[in-house]
Amino acid sequence: MMIHPNETYILDLLTKLLNTASPSGFTHRIMKLIESEAKALGLPYTQNEKGGAIITLKGKDSSRRIALSAHVDTLGAMVRSVTSKGTLAITSVGGFMMQSIENEYCTIHTRSGKTYTGTILTSHPSVHVYSDARDFKREEKNMEVRIDELVENKEDVMKLGIMTGDFVSFDARPVITPSGYVKSRHLDDKASVAALFGLLESSRREGWQPTHDLVLLISNYEEVGHGASWIPGGIQEMIAVDMGAMGDDLNCKETDVSICAKDSTGPYDYEMTGKLIQLAEELIIPYAVDIYPHYGSDASAALSGGNNIRAALLGPGVHASHAMERTHKQAILNTTKLLASYVMS
Incomplete structure (x- = not known):
């Protein structure tokens, strides 16, 4: 099933997120925004002791739990x-x-x-x-x-x-151009947070359910390495949704969904990565598979924290990461589509 993300909702939320200051360690204000959005969608919202958000979406079958994570903290x-x-x-x-x-x-x-x-x-x-x-x-x-x-x-x-x-x-200084580019500081990783909420909004508006229970983790210490080192119990699979890097020896473009096969901590789960590639091809979503030697994610932090999970990593392609970043709305919307297809399969 191909969902239809609400572009206006996603880009409006992204602009709000980008205009809310949230360096690692100073995320209490943006978490109020996250909480408000979750409750507006009628979804249960709790926080871990570090202040990260946990949002749950009931699936058709509760025998498994899949986590999707993105981080709202910034440089x-x-x-x-x-x-x-x-x-x-x-x-x-x-x-x-x-x-x-x-x-x-x-x-x-x-x-x-x-x-x-x-x-x-x-x-x-x-x-x-x-x-x-x-x-x-x-x-x-x-x-x-x-x-x-x-x-x-x-x-x-x-x-x-x-x-x-x-x-x-x-100052983030977000701009959305008529050609669809989104340029701003802190697209890493607020673009992914907006994509995840696009998934939640689509589920409510279009009336679909994930196959298994879905747990969204919005972490707030990823930029300093320990954002999702602890995750709730009972999770079998976790997909970190984080920006795809661009540059020499990399395939990703700003219009692509990046699927990371390996980062600085090692390879991601072979079967999960393969499934994401297969679904992207079936949905005709522009994607790239890359390896990021100078990169770590919430999924790698969860694995390093001893959590018994399989993990994968994907996200919208972002140019000039950790500087004045730019992506394209196509990559954000397609990230939502690919994730929705994964959790419904």
Whole structure:
């Protein structure tokens, strides 16, 4: 059976997700959005102790449970210290190139709930002033946040209530083009979260059920390695839904569904991967099979955590991962279609 994902619903939800700050460790606000969406679809919603979401969809046969996971946490930063000149030194949350956040607008989230905007720059930001500005090494110790407040020293910043350990989120700046491209920060992995909710919305609207009970895991610590290291009991199979990478020696395009055969932790389940390939071909869904040597997923975290499961990995193709990313709506919608076909087979 081929489902018909609601494009408007999926892209509208994706835009909301992208516009909600959620660096790893600071996901309580976006989880409220996830909870609201699940309840609007009439689905049971609970959280694990780490704050990740567990959403269940009843199947025709409860003798098996299949998990689909995606992560809502993103890259970001924290305040490492306040400098004497009134800027913020930062420490990264997640793995990204410092060049990818240079000149990016950001928001500082204080413990009191106040927020302040700023810009991430090197400490030698101007070619008119610094002879080494072009070659100055883009590394963590040389990056800082310029705060959009009247501050001249450390004391001025402290009066704002900004302190070490406050989170810094990067402005996503999502744009959906007339040609169907979606460009934004944090498509890894909010595009997949939107695809999963597209599956749930389709089930309710089109009146279909998965063959077996379905458990959706929306994790909130994937970018730091332990998002789905614990999963609920009774799950036999798990598909991590995460972005497909693009570049040298890779087949994936932004319009493709990426099926990952192996990542840095080893190969995924042969039969599950083969079934996804077979279904993509039957549904005439553009797909690519790739190997990602610098990649780990929630499924690999679950396996490393000792869970007795079989696992696979797929997701929409994303260009320039961990930088200013881009995918195409076709890849997101087809991810939903392929997953629905899998859970109904």
